[in-house]
Amino acid sequence: MKSFFKIFLASFLALVVLCVIIFFIFIGFVSSLTSSEKGKTGAKAVLVVDLGRTYPEIGVENPIAKLSGNDDADLPSLYDVVRMIRYAKTDTAVKGIYIKCGSNGNAMGASQEIRNAIIDFKGSGKFVYAYGDVISQGGYSVGNIADRVYCNPKGGVDWRGYAIQLAFVKGLLQKLDIEPQIFYAGKFKSATEPFRETSMTDANRLQLSVMIGDFYGRFLQQTAEARKLDTATLHRYANEYLIQHASDAVKYGLVDGLKYDDEVREEIAKKLGGVKLDKLNFIGLQKYANAVDFRRDGKDKIAVIYAQGDIIDGKGDRDMIGSITYRDLIRKARLDKNTKAIVMRINSGGGSALASENIWRELTLARKDKPVVVSFGDVAASGAYYLSCNADSIFAQTNTITGSIGVFTLLPNMQKFFNNKLGITFDGVKTASQADMFSATKPLTPAQKMFLQNSVDSIYLTFKERVAQGRNKELDYIDSIGQGRVWSGSRALQLGLVDRLGGLEDAIATAARMAKTSDYRLREYPEPHNVLEAIFGGYEKDATRSAMQKELGEDGMKTYQHIKRVKQMVGVSQARIPFEMSIE
Incomplete structure (x- = not known):
């Protein structure tokens, strides 16, 4: 019996010690995640704005990935992106912005806010470069304000105009013998059209045509101002589908040249005073967020x-x-x-x-x-x-x-x-005539x-x-x-x-x-x-x-x-x- 208690107490003590060790390891883990210690921007930094990432209204944190040293594990909010760009305008450590504009995961409103912030940044006299292998229309809507816009020699610029396509499932529901019982107020209320129509109603076609026309007109206007072209010419490029190859984008003035990514980086390195390519300090938004205090403080x-x-x-x-x-x-x-x-x-x-x-x-x-x-x-x-x-x-x-x-x-x-x-x-029973109305x-x-x-x-x-x-x-x-x-x-x-x-x-x-x-x-x-x-x-x-x-x-x-x-x-x-x- 004494031997049993000795073994039991020794095991229990070992368990307690293990729990204490795990507790302190966990405390250290939590402390590392919540540490207020700032990183460093570094000298001659170039802030990278990657439009391929979708910046939500509410930022996303990934504490597990942070432990591996992944600076891009978190996803800053849209407003954080705007605030960081505006902060970088007066940050002497940041010399310019590099826009990755191949794709754009952000819709038009968010893209406009990022674009406006970069325009404000340009007021500092610092440079802005934009690059994409194949530049989408969404990416170009922001990237076109850069001092220099480049695309891959084997890539190009998407310049086809805007289109909206809706899917209609009325025919499918008919085949399945499902009747959508629909009640609506407003002749333009088109959210139920996919269930009750096989194509757009005249009212829906009108509202979407006007709206997309507004959006496209704004896109052409902003591009014309940025690239020193006129909207009629830009519209003709799309109607006649003149931008088919990367060389066409240069020929018609949408980009400044055709370069590979390493060539663009070399040009930026020279602009920074001959920095070696392997020493080029490109800093992502999340790393920059961890290095500076860009949020406002007050009473x-x-x-x-x-x-x-x-x-x-x-x-x-x-x-x-x-x-x-x-x-x-x-x-x-x-x-x-x-x-x-x-x-x-x-x-x-x-x-x-x-x-x-x-x-x-x-x-x-x-x-x-x-x-x-x-x-x-x-x-x-x-x-x-x-x-x-x-x-x-x-x-x-x-x-x-x-x-x-x-x-x-x-x-x-x-x-x-x-x-x-x-x-x-x-089949079933009910206590009132309308009890099963929503069946x-x-x-x-x-x-x-x-x-x-x-x-x-x-x-x-x-x-x-x-x-x-x-x-x-x-x-x-x-x-x-x-x-x-x-x-x-x-x-x-x-x-x-x-x-x-x-x-x-x-x-x-x-x-x-x-x-x-x-x-x-x-x-x-x-x-x-x-x-x-x-x-x-x-x-x-x-x-x-x-x-x-x-x-x-x-x-x-x-x-x-x-x-x-x-x-x-x-x-x-x-x-x-x-x-x-x-x-x-």
């Missing part, structure tokens, strides 16, 4: 609340705008006496009408206590416009997709699909259809009333520019749907002026995850996404996302733009 607080993704009822996650989560964030900023103003940054195509109403309510309450300014990103339409329409001031980019004041709901009738295709039938296993009655249409019409009326009140316009006028129609930011300004053109930085400056403060810092929400949440929560999400991506592929993942959105739409009144609209 007063201005709350900046980032909202991206679909608008849903409940809490959601960081890629969704959950009504409960954002109601609480706005309320927290409203009740904080040290917070002098609220800026809400929105990048969303809309979603649940009720969730939008709840967030609208909280922003309206906040406006009574302090200035509320809204900044639109790539898209802020339908439900996203709904929740923000009562702000003191609304900013949009010229290429922001906005408006879409309209409502819809849908409920599939899958009775014939189950009966005829699968051989499944349904997908039977068609709606005429009375039920009337109820749903009346509900949609009622929500649409409330939507218009909210906009009319917030924008100080007549209800009939809002109806005339509403009807579910989407607008570019520039047209939204003309129509009175937004107040000014500009980015998040402009919105923050306006909020500060309204709050009568120049000595302020930003308090940004949602707040960063703590270390454990970042490690385990992020790992779980990334692992799930990676597994699905591997099995489904890129197209399969897009289909999966479509199915998720359709599921969110079913039986819920939606204020949402078309769920898939890619401009190429």
Whole structure:
């Protein structure tokens, strides 16, 4: 027995020692992740702006990858990118910017904010170079402002113009014996067209033609100004498809020369005073973020609340705008006496009408206590416009997709699909005549259809009333520019749907002026995850996404996302733009 206790106590002591060692290792691990020690920029640095990366409204942290010394493990937010570029303007260690513009993972609104920041940087007299093997139109929309634009001799510049293509599934649903029961308000409300039509309606074709024309016209105008050409000539290049090879891009003045990446780097090295190629100090955005203090500091607080993704009822996650989560964030900023103003940054195509109403309510309450300014990103339409329409001031980019004041709901009738295709039938009991109204296993009655249409019409009326009140316009006028129609930011300004053109930085400056403060810092929400949440929560999400991506592929993942959105739409009144609209 004594021998047993001696072995037990020795084992227990060893376990305790092991736990203590693991604990201190973990503390050291956490400390390394949260260390405030800054890195170094180094001499004669060239800041690399990689447009191929998609910069989200809310930055992404990857603490596991950080341990391997990967400076690009994290993904800075769009506003962090803008702030770093502006900081680099006066940073003596940074001599220029190198734009990797082969592809562009950022939509038009985000690209405009990055472009504007680089234009401001050029005011310092420092150089800007842009390079891509094959330069996409999105990449060129930012890269064209560089002092020198180069592409690969065997690459080229994509110069075909813009196009929007939508997919329609009405024929598929007919083959499957699935009837989409659709109710909508607004002749331009085209989010349900893929289910009820086989091609664009005239109204949808009109709104998209006008909008894409605005976007393309802006692209041609900015290119003409940057490259000292005229818009008519640039348009002819696309119509006649004159830019087919890399040499054509030089011939017609879109790029300054054809070089390989190493040749561009050699030219930059010479510009820096003959730096050896292997000593060229190219610094990525995340490494630069770890080396400098680019965030503003001051006495007063201005709350900046980032909202991206679909608008849903409940809490959601960081890629969704959950009504409960954002109601609480706005309320927290409203009740904080040290917070002098609220800026809400929105990048969303809309979603649940009720969730939008709840967030609208909280922003309206906040406006009574302090200035509320809204900044639109790539898209802020339908439900996203709904929740923000009562702000003191609304900013949009010229290429922001906005408006879409309209409502819809849908409920599939899958009775014939189950009966005829699968051989499944349904039966049941109920305590009231309408208890099973939202069942997908039977068609709606005429009375039920009337109820749903009346509900949609009622929500649409409330939507218009909210906009009319917030924008100080007549209800009939809002109806005339509403009807579910989407607008570019520039047209939204003309129509009175937004107040000014500009980015998040402009919105923050306006909020500060309204709050009568120049000595302020930003308090940004949602707040960063703590270390454990970042490690385990992020790992779980990334692992799930990676597994699905591997099995489904890129197209399969897009289909999966479509199915998720359709599921969110079913039986819920939606204020949402078309769920898939890619401009190429």
